[in-house]
Amino acid sequence: MPRSGAEARRRLRQAALELYRERGYDRTTAAEIAARAGVNERTFFRHFPDKREVLFDGEADLRDALIQAVAEAPAGLEPLDVLLGTFRTAGRVLEENRPFSEPRLEIIAATPTLRERELAKAASLTDALAGALRRRGVPDRLAALAAQTGWAAFHHAAQAWIDDPSQSLDAHLLQAFDDLRALSATGRTPPPEDPSSTAR
Known part of the structure; x- marks a missing residue:
């Protein structure tokens, strides 16, 4: 698990990029991004309001x-x-x-x-x-x-x-x-x- 908020945010951004490239944006969920980053879905929404905003961080x-x-x-x-x-x-x-x-x-x-x-x-x-x-x-x-x-x-x-x-x-x-x-x-x-x- 990421130890800091900044590290969790970085891992969420990286996980989103990987999944969007692998599956496409529309076929990727916030829960899947969180799982790839090694955090729970609540942590995802603590950092980003929706899956679009990961790319506009x-x-x-x-x-x-x-x-x-x-x-x-x-x-x-x-x-x-x-x-x-x-x-x-x-x-x-x-x-x-x-x-x-x-x-x-x-x-x-x-x-x-x-x-x-x-x-x-x-x-x-x-x-x-x-x-x-x-x-x-x-x-x-x-x-x-x-x-x-x-x-x-x-x-x-x-x-x-x-x-x-x-x-x-x-x-x-x-x-x-x-x-x-x-x-x-x-x-x-x-x-x-x-x-x-x-x-x-």
Whole structure:
């Protein structure tokens, strides 16, 4: 039996990952996760409200860390530069926990119920990031757009990292934000000249 709450929580997360990969999320119960982890079902529910939340463990801590990173970013940075630095900090945590991060992303991608949950969590997190940007003086409209766009770039980089582990998540993240800047810097192509306007 795990001797501490932290150890029980870690074992529950690991057991859930193993069972979701072996049987699929929908065919796995909280009781089975608890049994695999060597604890009783009551212990499972003491740590997690339901079997979905095992895969979103630490979300509150992540939100707090991201908001703090936005608040502590150097003055004068553009919103996307603030978010890039913020996500680079979060990315280091994902890289350190790759044995959990990689299968977690794969399980969520394969499970509609979990994808819906992830979207709801992402909406809450982007709202929090937008609020943190507003507190730095970024106008409301731009704060919301930057938070949503920045989060999409972070998510894109995380998936690229899973698909191509030969590069670090940080490298994928830098590339995603470089691509984002390139897209936004692309000028509009002027419409072709109407030949009839020059034919006199």
